[in-house]
Each structure stands twice: as C-alpha cells, then as structure tokens.
Amino acid sequence: MTSLDPVLDKDGVRLTVEDAVATVTLTNPAKRNAQSPALWRALTEAGRVLPGDVRVVVLRGEGKSFSAGLDRQAFTPEGFDGEPSFLDMARGPEAELDATIAEYQEAFTWWRRNDLVSIATVQGHAIGAGFQLALACDLRIVAEDVQFAMRETSLGLVPDLTGTHPLVNLVGYARALEICATGRFVHAEEAERTGLANLVVPADQLDGAARDLAAALLAAPRDAVVETKALFSGAVSRTYEEQRIAERAAQGRRLRDLAGITD
Structure with a gap:
C-alpha cells in the first residue's frame, strides 16, 4: 500500500487512509505481531477514528507472520507494564x-x-487471536504459506475474541469444532476449499491482490454495497421468509433512492 502519513500509529497498530480505502497494519514483526491489550485498544481506536468516506479497510501484518496470537507475557505473573496480568484478572470479581x-x-x-x-x-x-482477527474481517486473501490455528483449547482456554461465530458460519460446526479442539494448522489449500479464504496468492502479491479487490468493491455504488452486506450478514439469523421480506425492503429503498424519492 502507498506510504501515507498515519492517522494513528501506536502500540503496534498503524492506520493510513487513501481516498476511500483505509489500511490497518500490525507493526511489530520482530514479535510476529503478537497481540496485547494495548494493541487491542489501538485497534478499537482505529475503528473509531476512520473517516466517514472510507468504504474499504485492508488489514495486514508486517513481516513474515500476520499475527502469532496473544503475547504469552499475558500469562506471566508480571503481565504487561501498566496492565493487570491475566492471572490477576482471573482472581478478581x-x-x-x-x-x-x-x-x-x-x-x-x-x-x-x-x-x-x-x-x-x-x-x-x-494463530489464536491472529486467526480470530482474520476471521473478524469480511473477506480474506491469504498467502500460499499461511498457517491458521486456534490454539486456545490447547492452553485450557476457549476462543473468546469473536472468532467462533464466523468460523462456524464459514466451515460448519463439525470442522470448526475439530479445528479448535485439536489446535491443528489449516493451510492455504484447505482454507480456500472450505471458504476460510476468498483467494490464495504468493506472499509478494498480497498487497496487490488487496488493491485489486478494493478497487472492484469501490466500483459499485456505496449504498448498494451497504444494503447488500446488511442482507447477507443478517441472513444467518433470519428465516427464509424473513430474508425475503428483508430483500424486498432493501430493494424498495434502493429503487426509491434511484428515483430520487425521499421520505
């Protein structure tokens, strides 16, 4: 992505904006972009400060790894500087x-x-929180060397950073349970075959593929994309009949908008 003055650059997260495309980069490759509470707060802040004309957000990680998951320092008695350790948190109310x-x-x-x-x-x-962060996005372009794994269960924990819902929706209950319970790796071929990945490319083509996909997404009118995304994201919890009703309502709004009719 083009190097621009960052809108935000703190705690391992950098946000840049170019026209309608924002790029969020994990910037600690020396630690394989391991995650921490400070990084999570920075990611939350990145979402809050996005300019209103941004339509596409690209998430990427510097270095050879997207994110190796939670920094294991969280489980030490000391934890992170200025943060309660996870062990202390567990002992609290x-x-x-x-x-x-x-x-x-x-x-x-x-x-x-x-x-x-x-x-x-x-x-x-x-890995772990890194897998869940990738699952938090709508779409995933992966490199041929990608290695997804959900290791929380192996540590006596559960995936708790919103990854369980999209994982089940993408690959189904049985495969999602097996992936998480065993902690095994999911490689590029399986990721594409099961729907985890929309596209697999060589690592040096990741940024270019993201630019191409962003451009394709921007080609359609914004309101049509917004309505379409809302239809698909809500389809999981709606019945067939409820989805038919939602489609009609959305199309009605689009037709009235195209006709210049305002309520």
Missing part, C-alpha cells in the same frame, strides 16, 4: 473479568460494520 473481556472484543467487532467491507491479507502464522 467475575463481573470485572467479563467487562474486561468485552472491552478486548471491541477490537474485533467493528470490521463487520455494514458501511465498510474489510479485507484481511494473511501471510505466515495466524
């Missing part, structure tokens, strides 16, 4: 623990806003 996890999840929720289409470009390792 349940309501506080629940509220803290909910705050962390905010870094993973805004990518599916109906006014945006988000694209994760994923190379190398996407």
Whole structure:
C-alpha cells in the first residue's frame, strides 16, 4: 500500500487512509505481531477514528507472520507494564473479568460494520487471536504459506475474541469444532476449499491482490454495497421468509433512492 502519513500509529497498530480505502497494519514483526491489550485498544481506536468516506479497510501484518496470537507475557505473573496480568484478572470479581473481556472484543467487532467491507491479507502464522482477527474481517486473501490455528483449547482456554461465530458460519460446526479442539494448522489449500479464504496468492502479491479487490468493491455504488452486506450478514439469523421480506425492503429503498424519492 502507498506510504501515507498515519492517522494513528501506536502500540503496534498503524492506520493510513487513501481516498476511500483505509489500511490497518500490525507493526511489530520482530514479535510476529503478537497481540496485547494495548494493541487491542489501538485497534478499537482505529475503528473509531476512520473517516466517514472510507468504504474499504485492508488489514495486514508486517513481516513474515500476520499475527502469532496473544503475547504469552499475558500469562506471566508480571503481565504487561501498566496492565493487570491475566492471572490477576482471573482472581478478581467475575463481573470485572467479563467487562474486561468485552472491552478486548471491541477490537474485533467493528470490521463487520455494514458501511465498510474489510479485507484481511494473511501471510505466515495466524494463530489464536491472529486467526480470530482474520476471521473478524469480511473477506480474506491469504498467502500460499499461511498457517491458521486456534490454539486456545490447547492452553485450557476457549476462543473468546469473536472468532467462533464466523468460523462456524464459514466451515460448519463439525470442522470448526475439530479445528479448535485439536489446535491443528489449516493451510492455504484447505482454507480456500472450505471458504476460510476468498483467494490464495504468493506472499509478494498480497498487497496487490488487496488493491485489486478494493478497487472492484469501490466500483459499485456505496449504498448498494451497504444494503447488500446488511442482507447477507443478517441472513444467518433470519428465516427464509424473513430474508425475503428483508430483500424486498432493501430493494424498495434502493429503487426509491434511484428515483430520487425521499421520505
């Protein structure tokens, strides 16, 4: 992506904007873009400061790995500087623990806003929280060397950063359970075959493929894309008849808009 003055650059996250395309980059390749509460807060802030004319958000990681997941320092007694360790959090009141996890999840929720289409470009390792961050996006372009894995269960935990819902929707209950319960790697061929990946390309073509996809997404009128995304994102929870009704309502809005009719 074009190097631009960042809108935000802190705690391992950089946000740049070029016209209607924003790029969020994980910027700690020395640690394989390992994640921390500070990084999650920076991701949440990136979503909040996006200019209103942004239509496509590209998520990428510097270096050989997209994100190797949660920084294991979180499980040490010391934790991160200025942060309670996860062990201390676990010893506190349940309501506080629940509220803290909910705050962390905010870094993973805004990518599916109906006014945006988000694209994760994923190379190398996407482990645990890294896998879930890729799943938070609408679309995924992956490199031929990609290695997805959900290792939380192997650590005695569960995936809790919003990854379970999209994973089941993409690959089905049985495969999602097997991937998470075993912690095994999912490579590029399987990712594309099962719907985890929209496209597989050589690693050096990731940014170019994202630019091409962003351009294709921008070719359609914004309101039509917004309505279409809302239809598909809501389809999972609607019955067939409810979806028919939603389609009619959305099309009615589009036709009235094209005819210049305002309510």
